[in-house]
Amino acid sequence: MHPVTLHLPVSPDAPPVADDRAVVQAAAAALDLPVDAIASVVLHRRSLDARKRRDARWVLTCTVVLTGEDGPQGPDLRAIRPKHLAKPAGDLQPIIVGMGPAGLFAALQFADYGVRCTLLERGPPVERRNYDVRDLRMKGELHSESNLCFGEGGAGTYSDGKLYSRSKSPRVREVYERLVALGLTDRILVDAHPHVGTNRLIPMAKVLREVLQEAGHTLRFDARVEDLLIKTDGARPTVVGVRLASGEELHGGPVLLATGHSARGMYGTLARHGVALERKAFAVGARIEHPQALIDKVQLDEMAGWASIGSAEYFLAQKVPAIGGTRGVYSFCMCPGGFVLPTPTRQDHLNVNGMSNSGRNSRFANAALVAEIAEGDMYLETPGDLDDDPDFGVHVAGGALLGLALQGALERRAYTLGGGGYRAPAQRLTDFVARRDHADLPARTSYRPGLTPADCGAALPSRIADALRRGATQVDRRQLRGYLSEEAVIIPVETTTSSPVRVLRDAQHESLSHAGLFPVAEGAGYAGGIVSSAIDGLNAAESVLRRSGVLIQPPAV
Numbered sequence: 001m002h003p004v005t006l007h008l009p010v011s012p013d014a015p016p017v018a019d020d021r022a023v024v025q026a027a028a029a030a031l032d033l034p035v036d037a038i039a040s041v042v043l044h045r046r047s048l049d050a051r052k053r054r055d056a057r058w059v060l061t062c063t064v065v066l067t068g069e070d071g072p073q074g075p076d077l078r079a080i081r082p083k084h085l086a087k088p089a090g091d092l093q094p095i096i097v098g099m100g101p102a103g104l105f106a107a108l109q110f111a112d113y114g115v116r117c118t119l120l121e122r123g124p125p126v127e128r129r130n131y132d133v134r135d136l137r138m139k140g141e142l143h144s145e146s147n148l149c150f151g152e153g154g155a156g157t158y159s160d161g162k163l164y165s166r167s168k169s170p171r172v173r174e175v176y177e178r179l180v181a182l183g184l185t186d187r188i189l190v191d192a193h194p195h196v197g198t199n200r201l202i203p204m205a206k207v208l209r210e211v212l213q214e215a216g217h218t219l220r221f222d223a224r225v226e227d228l229l230i231k232t233d234g235a236r237p238t239v240v241g242v243r244l245a246s247g248e249e250l251h252g253g254p255v256l257l258a259t260g261h262s263a264r265g266m267y268g269t270l271a272r273h274g275v276a277l278e279r280k281a282f283a284v285g286a287r288i289e290h291p292q293a294l295i296d297k298v299q300l301d302e303m304a305g306w307a308s309i310g311s312a313e314y315f316l317a318q319k320v321p322a323i324g325g326t327r328g329v330y331s332f333c334m335c336p337g338g339f340v341l342p343t344p345t346r347q348d349h350l351n352v353n354g355m356s357n358s359g360r361n362s363r364f365a366n367a368a369l370v371a372e373i374a375e376g377d378m379y380l381e382t383p384g385d386l387d388d389d390p391d392f393g394v395h396v397a398g399g400a401l402l403g404l405a406l407q408g409a410l411e412r413r414a415y416t417l418g419g420g421g422y423r424a425p426a427q428r429l430t431d432f433v434a435r436r437d438h439a440d441l442p443a444r445t446s447y448r449p450g451l452t453p454a455d456c457g458a459a460l461p462s463r464i465a466d467a468l469r470r471g472a473t474q475v476d477r478r479q480l481r482g483y484l485s486e487e488a489v490i491i492p493v494e495t496t497t498s499s500p501v502r503v504l505r506d507a508q509h510e511s512l513s514h515a516g517l518f519p520v521a522e523g524a525g526y527a528g529g530i531v532s533s534a535i536d537g538l539n540a541a542e543s544v545l546r547r548s549g550v551l552i553q554p555p556a557v
Helices: 021-031 101-112 126-139 171-181 198-214 264-272 292-303 402-418 429-434 462-478 530-547
Strands: 002-009 038-049 057-066 095-097 118-120 218-220 225-231 238-244 249-251 255-257 277-279 283-291 317-322 325-335 338-342 352-356 364-372 424-428 451-453 489-494 501-503 517-519
Touching: 002 021, 021 038, 021 057, 095 101, 095 238, 101 118, 101 171, 101 198, 101 255, 101 530, 126 198, 126 338, 171 530, 198 218, 225 264, 238 255, 255 530, 264 277, 264 402, 283 292, 283 325, 283 352, 283 402, 283 462, 292 364, 317 462, 325 352, 325 462, 338 364, 352 364, 352 489, 364 462, 364 489, 402 424, 402 489, 424 429, 429 462, 429 489, 517 530
Parallel strands: 095 118, 095 255, 118 218, 255 517, 424 451
Antiparallel strands: 002 057, 038 057, 225 238, 238 249, 277 501, 283 364, 283 489, 317 325, 325 364, 338 352, 424 489
């Protein structure tokens, strides 16, 4: 076997695959061998290098198998990978709170070892969740426990389905292989920036549910955890179960807390029990929507519209002047050919996010433009905006939950500016930057229930609004000419780029303050995105097994 990296010119046709004649010929040329000496080419990674637009290239990382050689081992396409425990699991009864990527992949890991657990999700299965999401987008009716954040699959179910991760963990590949086993396209095994789209994630969630039930797990929907059951007669408090909103108590453990960053009430519960928390850096801003054709033309030039490349995307980052130095302004969660969505979980609050289907074929592109929150930004211009937050009370002032209160205050502002019914405030980006009249908007948008012309600077702290104005101007000059366009619309507020709270834990994922509590993934402040959250769930489940003495092996990477 011979590893090679091939560079092929880009054409309007579909992306190259391993058995394309051009790929085999390029592999033969790279090894200075005749074509008939090659038995097969195994494609490991495919990326697009379009830095020189008139000489764009596909970069293929391959293994070439010559005639008479054995090929490399294929991917392990099993959702559950049976293993043996060093000793029986005994009284181990894990409770997983949250059925997003972290909770679901933790359950898969327990299933690998034959350990049955209980999964609790405050929202419904995806079939019913779809109807509730439609009510929000088409009727402006929010279901507080069933929406674009709560329900089977978590918030990532209604997203672009981005699977790219900067993590170097070998578990990235493991996550991809398990997802393919559950029905996702095998393109995610080779694409450098894989994505699958909401329309593929929804049916996958149903398959995963069946797999976990067949493994013996108990999955309970409409089961919001309201409190932790804690025993205090040991060296430190120990979590021994949970209490549901219905009053039902579930005893067992340990408890893996995989609630995501939108389950804000849980942070108040943790604070009341004295669970170790700290404030964490985060960012806020707004969605910026452009016509996809504009982004394609700017990014791809003559290649715009080619089926082999699809809808163009972008990644932006700038440093802008700020009090005492500079502030980072960057794009987040770019959704080519996508939609801007309302993602509130509380009545009379509004925050927005983005999603795409697998074809990325909407006429619009959107991404968040956000600015880093500094310590001085925690306090808004209007006194009392934070301290009266009903969810956090005394835990807000000067504490770890202050960022949550800031998020809530901004979301109340956005809802009011939108005029109710989950209409979003909006303004042409050029008018926002120039502080001009905001009455005129483009005729079309992807956002439902609709846009209301508004002064979008009023939705954000003045320092953040100023940073976004500077950032958009610099992006247009330095990175993406045409970004600051009359056709671009700013739609605030984007508040959930990441959790503003970290639940402190040790190297084995257990809470520093409470035994039996394993905070994981985005909601705990340790991951961001589908793949990194899934990896955190896998690793947390292994840590539980090791802590219980039923698994003896080195920690996962």
